[in-house]
Amino acid sequence: MITRITGTTKLLGVIGYPVEHSLSPRMHNAAIAEMGVDYVYLPFPIAPHNLQVAIDGFAAIGVVGFSVTIPHKQAIIPLISEVSSLAQAVGAVNTVVRKDDKWIGTNTDVEGFIAPLLSICNQDWSQTTAVILGNGGAARAVIAGCAQLGCAQIHVIGRNLNKLVAFHESWSNSALFSHLHVHHWDKLPKYIPQANLLVNTTPIGMYPHINEAPLTSEEVKELPSGAIAYDLTYNPNPTKFLKLAQQSQAVTINGLEMLVQQGAAALKIWLERDIVPVDIMRQALIEHLELGVKTHNF
Numbered sequence: 422m423i424t425r426i427t428g429t430t431k432l433l434g435v436i437g438y439p440v441e442h443s444l445s446p447r448m449h450n451a452a453i454a455e456m457g458v459d460y461v462y463l464p465f466p467i468a469p470h471n472l473q474v475a476i477d478g479f480a481a482i483g484v485v486g487f488s489v490t491i492p493h494k495q496a497i498i499p500l501i502s503e504v505s506s507l508a509q510a511v512g513a514v515n516t517v518v519r520k521d522d523k524w525i526g527t528n529t530d531v532e533g534f535i536a537p538l539l540s541i542c543n544q545d546w547s548q549t550t551a552v553i554l555g556n557g558g559a560a561r562a563v564i565a566g567c568a569q570l571g572c573a574q575i576h577v578i579g580r581n582l583n584k585l586v587a588f589h590e591s592w593s594n595s596a597l598f599s600h601l602h603v604h605h606w607d608k609l610p611k612y613i614p615q616a617n618l619l620v621n622t623t624p625i626g627m628y629p630h631i632n633e634a635p636l637t638s639e640e641v642k643e644l645p646s647g648a649i650a651y652d653l654t655y656n657p658n659p660t661k662f663l664k665l666a667q668q669s670q671a672v673t674i675n676g677l678e679m680l681v682q683q684g685a686a687a688l689k690i691w692l693e694r695d696i697v698p699v700d701i702m703r704q705a706l707i708e709h710l711e712l713g714v715k716t717h718n719f
């Protein structure tokens with residue numbers, strides 16, 4: 422795939438530190454080539470102390486928009502002009518667009534997380550109990566997604582009680598607070614039989630630790646009938662957690678589709694289009710991962 426760069430080519434990209442492992446340039450440039458639009462999407466390694474100067478520089482050179490990944494998803498918030506209410510609720514921005522000489526930030530991880538759930542399960546979520554493993558940045562988007570779906574209860578399981586309490590408190594002004602509960606990992610066995618939707622947002626099982634899983638095979642067997650097991654990790658595909666869940670007849674979803682759908686949502690914002698070639702974006706990632714190029718998740 423060759424992107425033709427001309428004197429009029431417009432700039433998109435991803436900021437992170439490090440950013441070399443990001444799969445977003447492959448995914449977005451595949452879509453750009455397919456659409457035949459005059460854009461290019463580049464990786465920008467920006468050290469935390471350079472974030473402000475990088476954003477100012479992006480404005481100066483007319484960057485149209487950019488993705489935001491670790492460690493800038495929270496740090497960018499005070500540096501941009503507007504933050505969508507969703508990104509405010511999540512507490513993280515993953516997509517920024519330049520509009521009327523302003524940087525506008527939003528969070529497409531929530532839409533990315535929900536998309537595969539809506540496509541495989543057209544169900545009433547109001548009876549669903551969601552159990553989320555991990556309480557880091559991705560868990561915040563997952564919680565916002567579960568709230569958007571209308572899940573009845575959201576239980577977050579973490580390994581560090583102090584962080585869990587602070588995490589819980591950070592949602593105290595949110596309407597979903599009364600549905601949100603946090604528990605130490607010791608309590609996980611109690612919540613597995615209630616987990617209609619079990620989401621792994623920890624890196625447990627991610628390449629190269631492919632023989633690890635957040636639950637034992639015995640614990641996975643305790644999932645209720647019809648449960649959905651969702652792993653945000655996409656490398657390997659499937660993870661050990663999802664293999665165990667498949668053996669227990671759970672519906673499984675891996676993190677690739679979330680990555681694709683959050684990217685598609687961002688590209689729609691930057692290009693002001695209703696439709697982008699999602700299949701091409703997905704295929705670009707699958708081909709890359711199947712080539713055996715081992716990367717960490719972005």
Ligand code: NAP
Pocket residue numbers: 491530533554555556557558559560579580581584622623624625627653654655676677679680681683717718719
């Ligand atoms: P993060 O902010 O570092 O959070 C990771 C969470 O996992 C923390 O709560 C951490 O606990 C917990 N954790 C880590 N190792 C653990 C272990 N051995 N046992 C129990 N808990 C453990 O990272 P993140 O940004 O949320 O990302 C989490 C994962 O989601 C990564 O694998 C990332 O690649 C993936 N992700 C995928 C997508 C996608 O589009 N598919 C999008 C975003 C993220 P402590 O706080 O106690 O350390």
